[in-house]
Amino acid sequence: MPASEPLAGYSTWTHRWAVVLACATFPLLWIGGLVTTTDAGMAVPDWPNTYGYNLFLYPWQTWLLGPWDLFIEHGHRLLASTVGMLTIGLLVLILRNENRRWMKGIGFAALALVILQGVLGGMRVLLDERTLAMLHGCTGPAFFAVTVAMAVFTSRSWLRATDSSPTDGAGIIRRLTLVVAVLAYLQLVLGAVVRHVPVDAQPDTFMLAVRFHLFLAAILTLHIIGVAWIIQTRARQVPRLRNLSLALVGLVVLQIVLGASTWIVKFAVPTWASHWISPQSVAVIQGGWTQTHIVTAHVAVGSLILGAAVALALYAQRLLIESPLPLVVRRELGAAI
């Protein structure tokens, strides 16, 4: 269908705005991760002001040329405000252009979530509490998932929602994609637990969190590969699903490599692996470029996986049409014919 053809309920500006919002949220997550990685969270001790200045009036020279962790933390705050304003803008557009009532609900929910997230960030600074930092770190990806959902809901493919041919096992795909999205979020929560373990926690607590994170990583990977395989075999005709699922597989592979690299730059090559990977003869530099960015990339790609999984799950719910008869019955029918 040509793009020029008018589509009921489609608003170019709303969709573009929603995409911009999602695209702006991702770097925010990345920089937020960097704040934790470089322990810059307490670089600015007050909130919502920055050293007494209004957030937007803080002298930019001091920000850009000042210490690294102030640069990161203040930058995180500036970008967060921008994202907040983009959310408000999107809500205005939705209120003006949307006729789906639940979309308006989601718009308000998104605004509420971004405000909650801002307050959590502020409280984390004011109370200097690591548990709050963890909660802040878990809410961020949740908001990102909502922005991705809004971009999906306002998209052309969502509104058009035509898939002429019914798909075998559409129900399975729908459920599995939902499970993947949920697991991806849980994995992020676990990652946040690993990252924000209190300074006086027992070693076995951290060990447990790490093992659980690894266990869930295995489960999530298997699920994603499974989903991608089913989509490749059963729903080839829906390019959006096919592409998204392949992207997910790629991201998971990348994420596993990043995870292993994170372990090595933080905790060195494990003894059992030193037969295959030779240990570094020079120690990793704490807070160095390699370490900081590998660790942060692992966090950010986690969010990206969540976003892709959410998009995949939503599209799967919308685009797939269940075959009228169960697969087994149809096979039997085919054999009979």
Place this chain on the structure above:
Amino acid sequence: MRALALVTATAALVGCGKSDPPPFRLNMTNVVAKQIAPEHQQAIANILGAMFGTPDEPIALKETGLDQKKLDMAAGPVWSDKVGAKHGLYRRHCVHCHGISGDGRGPTAAVLNPYPRDYRMGVFKFKSTYTAAEPTNLDLTKTLHEGIPGTAMPSFALLPPDEVAALVEYVKYLSIRGQMERLLEDHASVELNAGDKFDPANDPAVQKLVMQDMLGPIMESWNGAKEQVINPEDASIPPDNRPAKELEASVKAGRELFYGTRANCVKCHGPTALGDGQQDDYDVWNKAINDFFKATDDKIGQIASLKTDLAKAQGDDATQIRQQIVDAQKEFNERHALLSSLLLPRNAIPRNLREGVFRGGRRPIDVFWRISSGIPGTPMPASGPAGEGAQGTLTQKEIWQIVDYVHSLPFEPASLPQKRPINASEVSTGE
């Protein structure tokens, strides 16, 4: 559902409220192993609190000569001030592995191999001083600056020198505090009976004991460290640009020493130098935990054999044995309660010398120090003198030859069949 997650998590958070600043805790394995009475445990905690303050407010006692400014910079929660000066450096960089009290039991400790160092014994592996001496400031600074290759200890080369100096000071502070704790616990265990007062506030004898007899020698050892540095004689140091022949001869001599019965390197590092020799020993840190596990096991047997005695005993004897069973059971319970929180003891595995990873540094002088004074706390013994003026097992020249051999090992192709170890009888053992 996500909202539900947030609600639950917030509820959990509200449930525990704002967490208190973490306190220093006693070394409970030592406290339980030495069966220190609860009132003495409290007294020890109080004395240490008076002398060293808290993790948020450390005290540089005048007698320790520590620098209060540096300690303040390193201690407390993590934050930065307006000009970007960092605070809470220890909690920013170290606490995750080394723990609040420097016990090497930070949150990540269990997943690391080797375990992070427990500073509380005042024993450090990589240093330039004689075996029994403390490390110098320079030694600790070097470890921070270069990290420990092959372990989770990273390099802090990016930190400005004043921050590294603050961390070194704080590590010394935690060590001195830990050494003091151990002496107090030893004293309480050996000298005090339940009910005995142990209170410096009202007893000048205890004041003298704590400040002079305990802190005095600890500080003497730390302050004297820089005079205990092993400086190889200039004449013994091989020049950098030796002719290949000379180097080859030195490597060959080093190899003979390596396999010979005087230096005995082969016994632990193995005939292939892959670290595959003696593997079932412990370093002092793991040995303490291993002993704790073993003694806890032994308690079970002891209780059983006391019960057999009880069956045969009569009258006063029986009452006494009954009391012993109660005591042993109580100790067992206290020990058992700690077991789950301990890091499982690991054997000290000799270094694989073919990897080219030298934890204490790879400069010739670093390897020289490792061989000359051994690696304190580990099974690696000293081959040089035990102190100034003492007789070493090997001469400095011989140690340099082993250094040359060890440095040549990573370049010896390991894929080739390993060279046959030299027969002990082929190597001269005489002086």
Place this chain on the structure above:
Amino acid sequence: MEYRWRLTNKMKRLFGISGFLWMLAVSLSGLSGCSGRADMGPVADAANVKAIRDVLATSKGAGSEQAAAATGTGWATIKGQFVFDGDPPTMPPYNVTKEAEICTINGQAPPQEMLVVTPGSKAIKNVVVFLRDASRVNDSAKPKTDRVEFDQKHCLFLTHVVGLTVGQALDIKNSDNTGHNTNILGSGFNQLIPAGGAIPYKVQKDAQVPNKVTCSIHPWMTAYMLPRKDGYFAVSDADGKFEIANVPAGEPLEFQVWHESGAAPGNGLVGTTPDAPDVKWSNRGRVAVTLKPDDVKELKVVVPAKAFRL
């Protein structure tokens, strides 16, 4: 109908599993948030800590004196004599292994100098005394500029122990009819001094203990050199006497007493000063004392035989 039932069942299970995982994750985060802390054993209690701290603060009388004395004024002099307690050992001759015609005196190898005690008075020679850290330095003790002669004859260093200040120059002479090399350990100096020749050496850096000086050609030759930043040092003479003038008064001082055969760590020498109870000796041979301005402190140091490692 049956198919439908199966489906919902599967769905329930799926949700059940994810719900279970999620509960675990949340409880884990809660756990790591508060209950996973290491909270075993007693913690110092604030009131008691304060009481102990107050006592420890007042008990360090020396410390508070030190605080007041950091602004000490005036100068004082410390001098004394080292006396051997017991029967001094006789020194065996040097083990001269070559060039006997040059290295012996009338065919006799000279006695070793590991411990030189004057017969009769039992005065100990070659004991080094120096102030460890001077807070201020009197003009008279500022680094010296005069040249010092350091000669060797009969394969012996004629000055067995020499003290110097940084920047001071040493003329290392060789009065023997054979070549010597002079190796000042710890300084990087190792030069051949031709027969009858002389080589100058300038002291670059100070040291905490005297450096050994040897000759690799005649390995029995031994001397010691102490380079210091200031002139607060002395070497006892044949009468066992030493004097360090114009040291800072009114503040605690710490002197190191050193002898090449001292048994204490770092060759420290531990003696006793029975006549001066205010002089405190550590087991490293360090002497803590505070002098009054213009005081001339005279010490008789009795050194027991076991203070030497022989």
Place this chain on the structure above:
Amino acid sequence: MNNTFKAIAVGAICVATFAATSNAADWGSIKGRIVVDGTPAKPAPLVVTKDQFCIDKMPVNNSIVVGKDNALENVFVYLRVPAGQKIDINPEYASKEAEPVTLDNNGCEFHPHAVLARIGQTLDIKNSDPVGHNTNVNVLSFNQVIPSNSDAKVKVSTGGALPTEIACNIHPFMKAWILVQDHPYTATTGEDGTFEIKDIPAGKHEFQFWHEAGGYLKNVKLKGGATDKKGRAELNIEAGKTLDLGDIKVPASALK
């Protein structure tokens, strides 16, 4: 270098100290024999995998050595001087202080298994085996390689209230125990389970009974009482007499 000279000098000083602190030459002794009551558990056999020489020598686990008539070897019996106090030393001991304490690595075992040293003494660690050993004396922070047929000397400068372990890391099955005190009133029981400490200043003293397998030998009956929870008993030493404790029975269950 000159032991005779040193001994005389040290002796002179000790006499001087003694004369200053104590006027009456009132000294007594203590002796006894320690036996096991019952049959103690057999110590686990040593796992000797290293060095054919050691395997051939078949060293045994000496953590509990019971001799003839149930005599218990290697018990440390010593006078306990509370922290911060001093005890008069009999001049008889002066000459012994100058003697080195010998610890021999022989047949992949330490000889003796229970070592006594006084602060100031020299520990002379020998290796009579054809294989190399290292000797790790934790209490002295000493850990040095001792090649075959050679020795290393270390000055004993730090002690502790209780015996501590001596180990060889090349042969981790090798163990011994050392007690370092700054007085000479220490003893270990020999093959026949007997011990004797001579020339103790008369008066009441606390004696410590300790064994490597049993730790504090607590609640052990002595003449007129028993050891306390920390294996100590206060005993009266009378001038010119020997306090004979006779046979002291340690229940087998205490050795674990």
